Amino acid sequence: DGGITQSPKYLFRKEGQNVTLSCEQNLNHDAMYWYRQDPGQGLRLIYYSQIVNDFQKGDIAEGYSVSREKKESFPLTVTSAQKNPTAFYLCATTGQAYTEAFFGQGTRLTVV
Amino acid sequence: AQSVTQPDIHITVSEGASLELRCNYSYGATPYLFWYVQSPGQGLQLLLKYFSGDTLVQGIKGFEAEFKRSQSSFNLRKPSVHWSDAAEYFCAVGAFSGGYNKLIFGAGTRLAVHP
Numbered sequence: 001d002g003g004i005t006q007s008p009k010y011l012f013r014k015e016g017q018n019v020t021l022s023c024e025q026n027l028n029h030d031a032m033y034w035y036r037q038d039p040g041q042g043l044r045l046i047y048y049s050q051i052v053n054d055f056q057k058g059d060i061a062e063g064y065s066v067s068r069e070k071k072e073s074f075p076l077t078v079t080s081a082q083k084n085p086t087a088f089y090l091c092a093t094t095g096q097a098y099t100e101a102f103f104g105q106g107t108r109l110t111v112v
Numbered sequence: 113a114q115s116v117t118q119p120d121i122h123i124t125v126s127e128g129a130s131l132e133l134r135c136n137y138s139y140g141a142t143p144y145l146f147w148y149v150q151s152p153g154q155g156l157q158l159l160l161k162y163f164s165g166d167t168l169v170q171g172i173k174g175f176e177a178e179f180k181r182s183q184s185s186f187n188l189r190k191p192s193v194h195w196s197d198a199a200e201y202f203c204a205v206g207a208f209s210g211g212y213n214k215l216i217f218g219a220g221t222r223l224a225v226h227p
Contacts, residue, residue, distance in 0.1 A: 004155075033214065033215070040121065040220075043156075043202065043217040044217075045215075048212065050212055050213070058214070088153075090155060092156075094215075101146075101158075101204075103148075103155035103157075104155050106153070106155050108153070
């Protein structure tokens with residue numbers, strides 16, 4: 001099936017740990033995005049990437065890092081510098097400019 | 113700066129009643145506009161989109177939206193709401209900035225449907 005796969009669906013992190021969220025797509029889309037969703041705040045853009053080996057900070061990049069070594073993959077690392085990482089994280093892709101975004105099913109990260 | 117405002121955080125309607133969810137945007141050029149729906153714990157599903165042409169666009173699940181440039185609005189409507197429409201709805205604008213394209217989302221409107 002064509003689509004976007006995010007894993008894991010649920011993730012628990014201890015204080016001071018780095019964790020990596022996976023996002024894989026087989027839609028052959030160029031652009032990939034990471035959003036953070038908190039209740040009442042909608043979706044806020046963390047990082048985005050238009051091509052392999054290039055990415056840009058979004059509105060709330062502090063405490064996060066990404067890589068784009070392959071077109072299909074755009075992993076997000078939540079570092080210990082992110083002080084409030086508990087949230088729902090969504091990965092998305094777009095094909096050509098301004099076409100619709102396709103979303104994964106999300107990863108819920110909880111700090112324990 | 114580009115932005116999207118959804119003035120209503122929560123809306124409750126009775127099943128069978130009509131629905132209008134408001135969306136206002138701020139964008140310097142011709143906007144590309146979207147409405148998405150999200151069920152709890154799930155990703156977002158596209159309801160409809162506007163790129164150009166007819167300002168009234170039809171989407172899935174019986175939804176439609178009207179682009180009004182003079183009001184910078186892109187309101188979502190449905191003539192008769194079903195209980196299964198209870199979800200969160202997001203309006204978004206496609207923005208081009210610094211050589212990159214990105215989607216900017218509103219804060220969302222949570223819809224509750226009473227039987």
